[in-house]
Amino acid sequence: MQTEKQKQYIPWVIVGLMDFVTVIGFDDIIYNFQNQGLVAVTSWVLMTIFYVIPYNLIVAHMGSTFAEHGGGITSWMRQTNGDTVGYFAAWFYWITGLPYVVDVANSVVISFGWISNGNGNIQAHMGNAWFGIFTAVVFVVFIWLQHFFKNKSLEVMSTIGGGAMFIMTVLFVIMTIVGLLHGNPIATHPFHFSSFMPKNFFSLSFLSTFGLFVFAMNGSELAAPYTADMKHPAKDFPKALKMIAIMTMFLTLFGTFSLGVYFNAHHLPNDLKMNGSYYAFQAIGRQFGMGNGLMYVFAVVQGIYMLAQLAVILDASTRVFLSDVAKRFMPRQLTKKTEDGLPINGYWLTTILCAIIMALGGMLPKINDIFNWLLNLNGIVSPFSTMFLFWSYIMVRKNPERFPTPDYKYIKNDKLGLIVGLWMLIVTFLLACLGFFPTDATDNTFVLMLTLNIVVPIGMVLLGFMMPWIAKRQAAGQNAFGRVAWWIMTVVVAVALIYLASDGINTSLLVGKSLALRYAVTGIVDVILFGLIMNMTKNGRRGTIA
DSSP: OHHHHHOOOOOHHHHHHHHHHHHOOHHHHHHHHHHHTTHHHHHHHHHIIIIIHHHHHHHHHHHHHTTTOOSTHHHHHHHHHOHHHHHHHHHHHHHTTHHHHHHHHHHHHHHHHHHHHSSSOHHHHOOHHHHHHHHHHHHHHHHHHGGGSOHHHHHHHHHHHHHHHHHHHHHHHHHHHHHHHTTOOOSSSSOSGGGGSOSOTTOHHHHTTHHHHHHHHOOGGGGGGGGGGSSSHHHHHHHHHHHHHHHHHHHHHHHHHHHHHHSOTTSOOTTHHHHHHHHHHHHHHHHTTOTTHHHHHHHHHHHHHHHHHHHHHHHHHHHHHHHTGGGGGSOHHHHOOOTTSOOHHHHHHHHHHHHHHHHHHTTSSSHHHHHHHHHHHHHHHHHHHHHHHHHHHHHHHHOTTTSOOSSOOSSSSHHHHHHHHHHHHHHHHHHHHHTTSOTTOOTTTHHHHHHHHHHHHHHHHHHHHHHHHHHHHHHTTOOSSOHHHHHHHHHHHHHHHHHHHHHHHHHHOTTTTOHHHHHHHHHHHHHHHHHHHHHHHHHHHTTOOO
């Protein structure tokens, strides 16, 4: 009884605020503004009515139905479709988040660049290779050291960074309105009704940008684990999701409108996605006589926000994925834990996969191209993973007798609810497929970006199917790969990495194409690979190699 009295419940308002920072941010508004200009306002309206509101209410319905389960999509898929499908949902939901993890690490480096240099010309201060190296340093430091932080410190860091980011976004909208009331000029000309309407709605280049809208708005299901900490989750969780939908609509519409005031929507900078947030606060700060002060404040907030997000995403996603349904379908090495309960080899897997994504991006000519490609990739894989949400919702509406919803039911009629679920599933699939078209590509990068957009998702799918196969062979007392196969794969990877390290640095290094540094990086790659292959071979002698 005493324990029950001392239990601290999280109010639904706090859950909504915590989840909101994972759903939409100032950068998300910038990304779609560069793709569509002021037309993004119309797109946000349409997406809010036909996608955001149904999306959040579907999550609310699922959270109410499975209030006792805290795994979000993976738990919902397990309950509605069984463990096998639940594994694939967990795998794809986890691995499709890795491009975003790399993107967040890139954003940390960019924020540090603005703080140290006061401008966004990061290409002049470092080449692609150094950008990749610094990103890797940020990533590796956080993936290997974040477990030394106490959970409470991460929560505080996330609250401060996320809350400050929300305040900065609202501040930008308010300052824009104040500026207009004082007669400040509007950068976009013409600024009338036709500027908000698409010229060719059915063009491939226009439709291919909507995958990034889904990427910008999804994630509300990440609040599902907090249902266990709510006093009345079946009733309060839907309230939090409704609040998120309202806040999302407010910020996206007014935020995009405000950007049209400070940027000429008809002639936008090519690096707006990478540096647009900083340009925006730089412009509004100067207009109000603050110089670059507001920009530096935003850069610090952005850095803290991204670092906190990186640490939490890496730790939470890896632990959740490797500790539940995935264990039965994963190789033994990946389920290994340290004395502190950390899935250490899972961290290795995350590190390696993110390094591969970074290396592939490094083949593009400029840092801005790398940043844009990663965003484009998120606009593909994120909608595909979101399809699991609608799949599980469809199964719930098909079988209402198996999955009764006690408190909140989105659409009372089950047949109509099923139709809405199918609508969301089909639309999400189509937008994900359209995302393969590289919107930001130039004539020089189009083929490479299109190839990467196809190859990376296929690799994710193949790896997902490969894990249960390895686990099955291990359960039968066999090795998935012999020593010869391991050596062949290692040599292939070594050659690829050495080429990227040497030729990539040779073409983009800021220190005069230094042969010494080139060979040093190549040597580091060789040492790491040698250590990995020796460890694998050693494990193989014990009969535990994957």
